[in-house]
Amino acid sequence: MKTVYAGQNERADRSDCKITLSLKKSGGLDLTVNSKVKLLFEKAIRKTITDVLNAFSIEHAKVTIDDNGAPDYVITARLEACIKQLVSTDKLYLPEQLAQNTTGTCKDRMRRSRLYLPGNTPKLALNAGLHGGDGIILDLEDSVSPARKDEARILVRNTLRAVDFYGGERMVRINQGERGLEDLDAVIPHYANVILLPKCETPEQLLLVDERIQSLRNEYKIENDVWIMPIIESAMGVINAFQIAAASKNVVGLAIGLEDYTADIGAPRTREGKETFFARSMVVNAAKACGLQAIDSVFSDISDMDALCENVLASKALGFDGMGCIHPRQVKVIHDAFAPTEEEIEKARKIVDAFKEAEKKGLGVVAVGSKMIDPPVVKRALRVMELAEKIN
Amino acid sequence: MKMVKNAVGRMVPTEINGEKVVPFMGVGKHRPTGKKHAPNISTAIDYPADGDKRVPSLKEALVKSGLKDGMVISTHHHLRNGDLVANQIFDIAAELGVKGLVWLPSASFPCHKDIIKHLESGVVHHIEGSMNGPLGRFASEGKMQGMAVLRSHGGRTQAVQDGEVKIDIAVLAAPTADPFGNGHGLDGPSACGGLGYAYVDYHYADKVVVVTDNLIKFPCMPMQIEGNYVDYVVEMDKIGIPELIVSGTTQITKSPDRLLIAELTTKFCDAAGLIQDGFSFQMGAGGTSLAIGLYFHKILKERQIKARFAVGGSTQYSTKMLEDGCLEYMLDGQTFDLEAVRSMRENRLQHPAISVFHAYDYHAKGNFTTMMDVMILGATEVDVNFNGNVVTHSDGYMLHGIGGWQNCLFAKCTILPVPLFRNRIPIICDEVTTLVGPGELVDVIVTERGIAINPKRQDLIDKVKDSGLPLKTIEELKAEAERICGIPEIPEFTDKVIAAIKWVDGTIIDVVRQVKT
Numbered sequence: 001m002k003t004v005y006a007g008q009n010e011r012a013d014r015s016d017c018k019i020t021l022s023l024k025k026s027g028g029l030d031l032t033v034n035s036k037v038k039l040l041f042e043k044a045i046r047k048t049i050t051d052v053l054n055a056f057s058i059e060h061a062k063v064t065i066d067d068n069g070a071p072d073y074v075i076t077a078r079l080e081a082c083i084k085q086l087v088s089t090d091k092l093y094l095p096e097q098l099a100q101n102t103t104g105t106c107k108d109r110m111r112r113s114r115l116y117l118p119g120n121t122p123k124l125a126l127n128a129g130l131h132g133g134d135g136i137i138l139d140l141e142d143s144v145s146p147a148r149k150d151e152a153r154i155l156v157r158n159t160l161r162a163v164d165f166y167g168g169e170r171m172v173r174i175n176q177g178e179r180g181l182e183d184l185d186a187v188i189p190h191y192a193n194v195i196l197l198p199k200c201e202t203p204e205q206l207l208l209v210d211e212r213i214q215s216l217r218n219e220y221k222i223e224n225d226v227w228i229m230p231i232i233e234s235a236m237g238v239i240n241a242f243q244i245a246a247a248s249k250n251v252v253g254l255a256i257g258l259e260d261y262t263a264d265i266g267a268p269r270t271r272e273g274k275e276t277f278f279a280r281s282m283v284v285n286a287a288k289a290c291g292l293q294a295i296d297s298v299f300s301d302i303s304d305m306d307a308l309c310e311n312v313l314a315s316k317a318l319g320f321d322g323m324g325c326i327h328p329r330q331v332k333v334i335h336d337a338f339a340p341t342e343e344e345i346e347k348a349r350k351i352v353d354a355f356k357e358a359e360k361k362g363l364g365v366v367a368v369g370s371k372m373i374d375p376p377v378v379k380r381a382l383r384v385m386e387l388a389e390k391i392n
Numbered sequence: 393m394k395m396v397k398n399a400v401g402r403m404v405p406t407e408i409n410g411e412k413v414v415p416f417m418g419v420g421k422h423r424p425t426g427k428k429h430a431p432n433i434s435t436a437i438d439y440p441a442d443g444d445k446r447v448p449s450l451k452e453a454l455v456k457s458g459l460k461d462g463m464v465i466s467t468h469h470h471l472r473n474g475d476l477v478a479n480q481i482f483d484i485a486a487e488l489g490v491k492g493l494v495w496l497p498s499a500s501f502p503c504h505k506d507i508i509k510h511l512e513s514g515v516v517h518h519i520e521g522s523m524n525g526p527l528g529r530f531a532s533e534g535k536m537q538g539m540a541v542l543r544s545h546g547g548r549t550q551a552v553q554d555g556e557v558k559i560d561i562a563v564l565a566a567p568t569a570d571p572f573g574n575g576h577g578l579d580g581p582s583a584c585g586g587l588g589y590a591y592v593d594y595h596y597a598d599k600v601v602v603v604t605d606n607l608i609k610f611p612c613m614p615m616q617i618e619g620n621y622v623d624y625v626v627e628m629d630k631i632g633i634p635e636l637i638v639s640g641t642t643q644i645t646k647s648p649d650r651l652l653i654a655e656l657t658t659k660f661c662d663a664a665g666l667i668q669d670g671f672s673f674q675m676g677a678g679g680t681s682l683a684i685g686l687y688f689h690k691i692l693k694e695r696q697i698k699a700r701f702a703v704g705g706s707t708q709y710s711t712k713m714l715e716d717g718c719l720e721y722m723l724d725g726q727t728f729d730l731e732a733v734r735s736m737r738e739n740r741l742q743h744p745a746i747s748v749f750h751a752y753d754y755h756a757k758g759n760f761t762t763m764m765d766v767m768i769l770g771a772t773e774v775d776v777n778f779n780g781n782v783v784t785h786s787d788g789y790m791l792h793g794i795g796g797w798q799n800c801l802f803a804k805c806t807i808l809p810v811p812l813f814r815n816r817i818p819i820i821c822d823e824v825t826t827l828v829g830p831g832e833l834v835d836v837i838v839t840e841r842g843i844a845i846n847p848k849r850q851d852l853i854d855k856v857k858d859s860g861l862p863l864k865t866i867e868e869l870k871a872e873a874e875r876i877c878g879i880p881e882i883p884e885f886t887d888k889v890i891a892a893i894k895w896v897d898g899t900i901i902d903v904v905r906q907v908k909t
Contacts, residue, residue: 014815037816039787040880069815071876126876127649130840328648 006081006151007074009066014123017067017075019049021082024060029053035067048072052079052093073162074122074155081151095162097190104224105169105193107252110134110390111293112322113334114171118143120152122159129165131328132335136168140183141175141198149179153186160190169193171229174209181212188216188226194252199260200230201237203247210248227252229295233260238279241286253293255324256283273314284319298324305333312337339391340384348388351381393889400779400827404900408892409518409538416901419830424898428755429555431598443572443610445625450477450603451484453624454561457599459485462492462517463560466597468589469499470565470577470726474636477565477603479503482510490515494538496557497521498548498589498748499793503636511536520557521548522793523891531890532789534906540790540891542783542904545725546752546759546799547894549592553755556898562597564590565631569604570612573622577727577745578614578737580606582632585706585727585736586745587616592753594621605631616745638729644686644709645679649811649840654683656861657768657809657838662691663859664852666766666805669697674704674761674800675768677728680809684768685709692718703751703760704796706732706743714742723760725751725796752799754896759802767803771810773824776866778831778846780808781824783893786817788825788883788907790891798896801833805852812839817880818873820866825883827902828893837866844869884908 001022009018017035024030031049033042049063065075073095080093114135117124120143128136138159144152160170173196174183184195197209206228213226228250232241238261245254258269258276267275280296287294296315299308312334315323322338325331340348350368355378358366366373395403398415407413414422439445447453459465465485467478478497483506485493493516495507500519505526510516518538523531531540543551551557566575567582577584582605594600594617602617603626612619645651657680661667667688675681686709692699693716701721702710708731713719715735722743727733735743751760761767772792773781782797784790800806810819820837835852837844842864845853856863864872885905895901 037787037880039883040817041878043881044878069817071816072878127652127840130652131648329651 002086004082004085006085007070007078009068011068013068013121015068015070015074015126016122017065017070017078019075019078019082020064021079021086022062023058023086024062026060028060030062032064033067034065035069037067037069044072045075048075049079052076052083055093056083056087056089056091058083058087070122071126071162073158077155077158078151081154084150084154092157095158097161098164100164101161101170102191102224105227107225107227109169110322110387111169111253111295112338113325113331114295114322115168115325115328115331116143116173116298119156119159119172120144120148122155125159125163128328129163129168131331133168133325133328133331134322135171135194136165137171137173137196137324139173141173149175153183157186157190160187160192171196173198173231181208184209184212184216188213188222189220191222191224192226193224194227194229196255197228197230198257199233199237200244201234202240203243206230206244206247206251210250213250226250229253229255231255231257232279232283233257234264235261237261238282241282242289245286245290245292251290251292253295253321254283254287255295256280256297258297280318280320288319293321294319296320296323298326299330300326302327302330305329308333309337335391340388344384345388348381348384351378352385355381398900400830400901402827402902404903405889405892408541408900413892414899416895416899419832422897422899424554426554428553429558429596431596443619445573445619445622446571447624447626450480450563450601450626450628451487453601453626454481454484454563455488456624457561457601459488459490459561461490462494463490464494464496464557466496466559466562466593467498468564468587468593469497469501470584470587470589471582471632471637472584473501473503474582474633475501475503475565475631476633477563477631479506481563482507482515486510486513486515492517495519495521496548496559498545499795500524500527502526522795523790524793525791528790528792532904532907533909534886534888534890536890539889540904541894542794542891543894544752544794544798544896545589545748545796546754547794547896547898549748549752550754550896550898551894552592552596553753554898559593559597561599561601562590562593563601563603564593564617566602566604566617567631568606568608568612569602569617569625570608570610570619571625572610573600573602573617573619573625574610574612574615575602575604575617575619576612576614577616578733580604581630581634582606582637583634583730583733584632584637585733586724588725588745588747590617591747591749594618599623601626603628603631605629614740638733643679644682647679650680651683652840653809653811653838654680654687656840656843657684657807658687658691659859659861660807660836660838660843660856661688661766661805663856663861664805665855667691670700671765672701672703672763673699673766673768674702674764674803676770677705677707678770681768681770682707682709684809685713689713689716689718703746703764706735708732711735711743714739723751748796752796752896754898759799761799762802762804764803765805767800767806769797769800769806769808771808771819773819773821774808774810774834774837774866775821775824775831776870778834778837778866779824779827780829780831780834781826782828783891784826784904786821786825786880786883788885788905790826790904794828794893798829801829805835806833807836807838808834809838812841812869812873813877816877818870818877820870820873822870826893826904830901837869839869841872842869
């Protein structure tokens with residue numbers, strides 16, 4: 001009798017559970033519930049498990065759940081992941097779809113901060129949206145160990161449906177290659193807004209993903225746009241950045257991943273970051289050449305908020321529009337640093353006012369006081385005002 | 393056992409451990425009259441003229457104090473989880489064959505789990521005081537002979553003053569003391585800062601024993617314990633374990649979710665106009681409270697204004713606020729870390745030790761608490777009528793004491809920052825498992841998913857309604873918790889009452905029943 005498991009139940013794995021399953025020939029359901037919240041939720045847990053087994057027409061099984069306060073959508077994901085290791089089926093057991101998780105997003109929405117969440121770790125997901133990040137990334141790639149990839153995919157799907165991100169854009173980082181395309185099958189029908197494509201090196205890779213997304217959208221009648229954000233993480237990716245950005249109208253921005261990039265070019269990462277300057281500039285220019293957003297790499301020292309702030313200001317100075325976060329406390333620092341300062345806003349307001357005034361009067365030249373203002377300066381001022389408006 | 397319905401609709405007994413008790417009648421309704429309890433008259437000539445009250449051992453002190461069956465023995469909890477004295481008292485009682493004692497600690501800690509064996513053998517009949525951790529679990533399972541009586545810090549003082557509890561022997565640990573019995577907590581290997589919880593014990597107990605591991609020559613100043621009330625002084629090697637006395641509670645939370653709650657709480661206080669020059673506040677030493685203190689500090693510094701006074705647990709963070717000039721007075725009932733102990737030693741005027749009598753006592757002529765502008769408290773549960781629970785968990789186990797919680801509810805604005813759920817268990821429910829504080833005294837609940845203001849506080853609602861803060865009704869918060877967690881079952885209890893919960897005035901507000909295991 002083969003026994004399989006999904007999920008985890010260490011003390012730190014709050015909101016998760018480990019389910020162990022083996023199928024039997026007869027004898028009905030043998031269910032053991034070990035739970036931190038047994039006194040208050042044992043009946044609910046039993047019902048959930050029975051419901052899932054019924055949906056997959058499994059009558060005879062031995063199931064053990066070691067639970068650390070997992071909500072229903074986690075328990076059902078873990079059990080479905082167990083079942084799919086033993087039974088070949090296309091059936092899905094889906095949690096109720098939250099209405100607020102079916103909305104689409106626009107291409108030029110702000111993406112200053114995107115909070116990475118390991119896709120197989122439910123405790124971080126429940127409150128992730130509360131921290132006000134522009135986006136939440138459910139990661140199926142590097143943060144999930146190879147052996148847990150399948151269960152992570154099911155959990156991420158359930159998370160997309162059942163967890164309220166309180167206005168954060170729903171993003172999924174898929175795996176590379178064929179597994180990544182299968183990831184799309186699991187998440188596109190459940191209203192992911194943005195797909196992050198890791199280690200993208202060629203426009204062809206991007207097009208494969210784009211085509212798969214479009215065919216899934218047609219199949220599942222998903223009307224929302226699904227945007228793609230390729231992550232440039234290699235020398236080849238940097239060199240092809242413009243072609244990648246230009247490959248599809250569904251590309252929403254270019255992101256850069258510097259850990260892999262510096263490993264690829266064989267340079268150690270330094271605090272000054274000279275070794276990444278070229279790549280970052282390439283990504284900014286490729287993105288801007290296509291009218292897209294440029295998104296910087298994450299800052300990994302989560303205890304040093306001052307250094308993070310410096311880092312963001314440097315990003316902003318290079319032309320980036322946002323960066324990744326690996327801790328919720330980074331969100332506010334990033335937003336504050338990307339926000340135009342009061343001085344910048346005041347200066348921009350004067351220029352925009354002068355521009356409007358000149359337009360109204362049909363003047364060809366814009367002036368603030370005695371100073372002539374060139375069109376690109378007006379353009380930048382308009383962008384500052386737009387950003388300030390969005391933030392408020 | 394005869395049970396009656398009290399003013400908050402809970403069924404409570406009319407008798408506890410053989411004594412008649414009064415059911416809760418409503419806030420401010422019960423007004424005992426008569427004279428306060430007093431200890432026996434003592435005569436100075438009966439005590440050594442040279443002022444040396446030392447006896448060789450705690451055992452001898454207890455024997456000389458007349459330790460016998462059925463006595464009430466009190467201790468304070470300033471040594472917290474590092475206390476080495478309380479357990480010894482009952483070990484000695486067991487050795488002497490004494491039975492049926494009542495222990496009246498101002499709080500108990502996991503280190504007191506050794507007393508379980510004395511509860512089992514009958515040396516200790518029951519405990520009146522907070523029951524944290526293992527003792528609470530033991531009582532919850534119905535294993536204690538008598539019924540536990542849980543009182544707030546203020547309620548303990550009330551009960552001692554009006555004679556509801558008569559302390560026979562108070563055994564008071566003093567990190568520094570002289571042979572006359574003067575003592576304080578400012579120095580010595582077991583330094584713990586103030587000794588405010590001992591105040592009522594040494595004033596009202598018949599016999600007072602001071603125990604120290606740092607005996608100095610007379611006079612030991614300041615006299616946090618006044619030797620003129622003390623019968624015997626015992627010197628021993630070690631009264632406490634320093635790293636457990638100054639416990640690890642004074643670290644600001646690193647949890648982003650708790651920090652978010654702290655941030656929302658601060659924003660609420662600011663939007664409601666509570667953070668003003670000259671305001672006052674009290675908050676505990678838990679991670680979230682400390683973060684709120686830090687945010688308050690930042691605001692005060694930025695605006696160059698000061699808080700006039702803070703009451704309660706002092707920490708390295710309150711010390712920083714004081715020494716930064718953002719806080720004028722730290723009135724200290726409990727000192728939580730070494731930095732705060734240092735501050736109490738060095739900032740004698742601005743950082744004095746105070747006692748429960750000053751802040752919370754129902755029979756005092758006024759309380760500091762009612763003057764406080766902002767009060768930050770915790771809770772294990774809050775119900776849709778804003779009633780709060782701090783002693784039991786949602787599964788019915790009694791795992792915490794009341795502390796000063798009930799007393800603190802009388803502040804001008806009482807705020808409970810709590811997570812909406814802990815490990816799938818919603819904190820906001822239809823009815824609290826144990827009703828420890830009536831909802832009419834709870835003003836604001838702050839969770840990571842929104843802020844609910846008690847509809848009775850229309851003034852607060854008006855002040856913050858345009859603030860952009862996530863204001864919700866308490867029912868909305870409950871629904872949100874249940875959407876995420878599901879609806880928990882109601883835990884099952886037997887009919888056996890294992891603990892009575894007293895209100896600040898000595899009446900019975902609720903009971904805790906034995907859990908079904």
